[in-house]
Amino acid sequence: MKRAPQGYRIKTRELLVDPRAYVSSQIVEDDLTKSTRTELLKHGEMVGYVDTVLTRDHRWETHSYLDQEERGKGFGSLLYTKAINFNMKRHRKVCSSKAPSIQAKRVWTSRVLSELFLINYDGIGYNVIKRLD
Secondary structure, three states: OOOOOOOEEEEEEEEEEOHHHOOOOOEOOOOOEEEEEEEEEEOOEEEEEEEEEEEOOOEEEEEEEEOHHHOOOOHHHHHHHHHHHHHHOOOOEEEOOOOOOHHHHHHHOOHHHHHHEEEEEOOOOEEEEEEOO
16 A cells, blocks of 8 residues: 555654653653654544654654554555655664564564565664665
């Protein structure tokens, strides 16, 4: 799926967040840190997102959520693809969180992402190396 189907919309925005909202120990310790949020909207209501949060090691770590009824429809891969592309266009290194959920691991190892990006697993998380164009 390259686009959101009718009734759905995806938007990405940059914002500042409180890093304590994320569980990773790699998140910067400042009061606020840079983040992007790629949202999936269904008839104007948010039903999922992928956040990328700037970490101490200057990588953009992903954190995601998708409503239960929207799972299994390809939206996770679509959200991750949009979030990764948004950040890579800004020359940012994108990686998974250090403890990705089972659902996030499925997306990171999916055919969709592996056809678009070179991704490696370093024993802790997934790292986007480059786009496969």
